[in-house]
Amino acid sequence: MRQILHLDLDAFYATVEMLLNPALRGKPLIVAMGDPKSRGVVSTCSYEARKFGVHSAMPLREAQRLCPQAIIVPVRHHIYSEHSQRVMNLLREISPLVEQVSIDEAYIEITPERDGVAAAREIQQRIHDELRLSCTIAVASNKLVSKIACNTVKPRGFIVVPEGTEQEFLAPLPVGKMPGAGQVTREKLKAKWGVETIGDLARVPLEELRAAFGKHGVYLSEGAHGWDDAPIVTDRATKSISQENTFERDLRTPDAIYNYIDEMSAGVARELEREGYLARTIVLKLRYADFTTLTRQTTLRAPTADENVIRKCARELLDKHWERAQAIRLVGVGVHNLIERDATWQMELEIGD
Known part of the structure; x- marks a missing residue:
């Protein structure tokens, strides 16, 4: 389990x-x-x-x-990043299997020899006592169910979904509680099958969902049954750095999106500085209300860790590729093709020689 x-x-x-x-x-x-x-x-x-x-x-x-x-x-953002890092360090004291998914969210897998509920209680208490922060924690048998459960008991909540009860827990919840069931998807589900709850979604035949939504339909079907075998992805050697934000309500105005791009560009630049990297490629990620995801990138002549350069490139990518008729559910800014700052310095020395 x-x-x-x-x-x-x-x-x-x-x-x-x-x-x-x-x-x-x-x-x-x-x-x-x-x-x-x-x-x-x-x-x-x-x-x-x-x-x-x-x-x-x-x-x-x-x-x-x-x-x-x-x-x-x-x-x-720099202050929030410092406090976030303290939380993640505390989590890694409890388990080595920690996947940080944003500045304020993480998945933790507790190994079988430990009681997961007791570990979760310890985490919540220590975050309160040692870091003076408030958190909500859900315990379940997989990532999808734990995330959905967590969102049902905020703030300062605690919930356990025992193994084998996943579908029963999910069934009465509005289908919009499922990640990936945005407004366009929900409207189509209701119009075609009368779906209003996750339980309703679970009763729609898989092949019908696949025909209507492709691979996303398979995800919806499996999720509605409480199935998810996605692994915990722990920190690896840095190959890319990114930040993204999913909005409570879809965005339609450029100014609002620019503000998020600016904030994330600053965060990515700080992470590059902290890790000692420069980036050659700037990436913009958009997810529309219908869950279609668009990723576009631009490659620079010279690698950078400059916040202004990252922001300018990300904004230009938005202006060029955003289909204005589409509301935006998620925006992400990232960099890859990373090289160590010291390596750049060494190349300059070699060229100078």
Whole structure:
């Protein structure tokens, strides 16, 4: 039996800001990207702000209209990265099988000789006591079910889905709780088969889903039954660096997407600097509302770790390849074709000789 934990840090950016400034606790707090006076966008917000309808990717002006008393602070990605790294280091003390999937999410596989539920309780308690952060954890037999379960009990939640009960647990949930069931997919499922819950989806014959959605239909069918054999992918030798963000609501305006691209470009540049690499290729990843994924890249004449260069290339790729009629569910910025900074220095020395 596999024991897979999914950990999600609750309102992570906002929580870190409150940790650094306790006067913010208990107040509606918005962490914003871009210029607050013009085209700013909500990156995340505290649960107090969410009660007013504020959510990530919302234009800041709309958020201020909904919650005029909100306190607004700018994104400080380098600080959040430091706190994220502390969390990941703690997780690796519990298990070597840790897959970090974003700055505030990770999967952890607990080996059979340990009690997965006890390990999850230990992780949640230690993150609270030692790092003063809040998290939600789900324990299940695979990655898909643990992620879905985690999202049902936020914030500060804890849930266990025993092996053999996966389909029973999933059945009553809205089909939109399944990763990959975006708005376009949901509309098609409802129109063709009357699907509203994951249980409804599980009753649709596999071949019909395959005919309608291709490989994605197979994924939907397997997921609805609670099947997922995806392995935990631990850290490897660095071949690429990337960041991506899945939005609570699909984005349609360039300004909002630019803000996310700028933030992720800065994060990728910091990671290159920390790891001691330069990159030759800049990559932009888009996932549309219908779950179609588009990846485009550009290769530079000279390798770089410059945030401005990465941002400029990523924005140009968006302008060139984004089909404006398509709403965007996910944006990612990455780099590959990496070379060590020291190796570049050595090449320059050799050329100079």
